[in-house]
């Protein structure tokens with residue numbers, strides 16, 4: 001497998017005399033399959049069951065933990081996403097919101113893009129009256145290399161429709177209340 005062979009070449013550059021790494025390329029390749037399993041996922045397939053609802057207020061799933069990888073440094077981005085929407089006649093199961101987050105997290109990412117992708121996916125799936133996404137994450141490329149600012153969190157947000165205007169503060173207050 002190509003990833004395996006390339007990881008082997010990298011390890012040989014770093015530590016050519018280490019005989020403890022024989023199976024490492026295979027393990028890394030398997031890990032990558034998991035980390036980057038979000039590419040061929042059809043979001044319409046994830047969220048394919050809808051329920052009619054008269055609910056017209058904010059529905060949120062808060063603090064969804066996710067793990068992603070930075071596309072600039074190939075190191076982890078670890079954080080939480082809070083995702084909400086104002087329904088427009090139909091709703092989806094709360095767990096689907098988490099699966100949508102995972103779908104985009106399991107790619108090489110920029111947090112800014114991931115935030116928008118999640119928001120736009122919800123818009124496409126539900127045609128809601130508004131969408132809000134709030135992501136807070138630690139980037140290992142900031143905390144473990146370069147400026148090495150441990151504990152600093154990167155925050156990105158996406159709002160549309162009613163959540164862009166009147167309900168934005170309520171969404172944020174709910175996130176902050178944790």
Ligand SMILES: [Zn+2]
Pocket residue numbers: 070071072073074139141142
């Ligand atoms: Zn990075």
